[in-house]
Amino acid sequence: MNKNPWDTPGWIALSRESKLVRHLLGSGVTALGRANYADQAGEYYTAFFGLSVGIERLAKLILVADYALSNRGKLPPQSEMKKYGHDIEKLLESISIVSEKNSIQLQYSQPTTAISAKIVECLCAFADASRGRYANFAALGDPNIDGQFEPIRKWWFEVAELILQEHYYGKSAQAKVENNAKMVDSMIGSFSSVLHFGETGGVMGDIRSASVRTEQTKYVQKYGRYHALTVIRWMSNIFCELCRKANYEFHIIEFFGHHELFWTYTVDDNFLKNRKIWPLN
DSSP states (O other): OOOOGGGOHHHHHHHHHHHHHHHHHHHHHHHHTTOOTTTOTHHHHHHHHHHHHHHHHHHHHHHHHHHHHHTTTOOOOHHHHHTTOSOHHHHHHHHHHHHHHTTOOOSSOOOOOHHHHHHHHHHHHHHSTTTTTTHHHHHHHOTTOOGGGOHHHHHIIIIIHHHHHHHTTTSHHHHHHHHHHHHHHHHHGGGOOOOEEOTTSOEEOSHHHHHHHHHHHHHHHHHHHHHHHHHHHHHHHHHHHHHHIIIIITOOGGGTTGGGGTGGGSOOHHHHHHOOSOSOO
């Protein structure tokens, strides 16, 4: 048996995939923290692509590790991987079972907040070509199509509004933001104009509403990124533990060192909330 991982095809393939997944997730959450209605609307799509693909592929890395542990170190053939499909919600259910099956002691458990659940739901919808990734092209072919699945609109109604309910509405922050917006509007509103499309598709044509939305967006950026990272943190924790178990307990050389690429996602809440650029170097 070859004991050098760098000469092992399975190790090389898993190394490449792990590096890809690490950066897909990092670019996704980084974009999520930058996305806004005014000049960075495209960042929403960057975030959705990176996160939906990254989460799917990290789940599949976990399932590969579980297969190897269950089959004396044998890696799954491509036909086995195709069985897993692309449904993110089902994949997360599968890796939760894997975690329990392998008696893994996790430092970070699966997030159970309403916000994290909606994030997963939105990413799952985006991964479905007919509802997410090609929603704009679908609208071209049928101008009367129901826009409920348009990704940014869905994100704002289902995720952003939950975040604002928890951190903004009825809080001192809301009063401060609205007072400042009113003041700015009184100062320059009579001779200034704006024209933006909000996340829900409506037109914002006045200083006051644009000012309020700009400040609301800061909360959505921070906590949207944070809650997405809690899902990634849980998954990374599972993968790290499976890699260590496979390599150090069962001597499956193909899993040597891959956990190191995901360590930086397994950090405390305060770090997840305040770090803006991912992955960490």
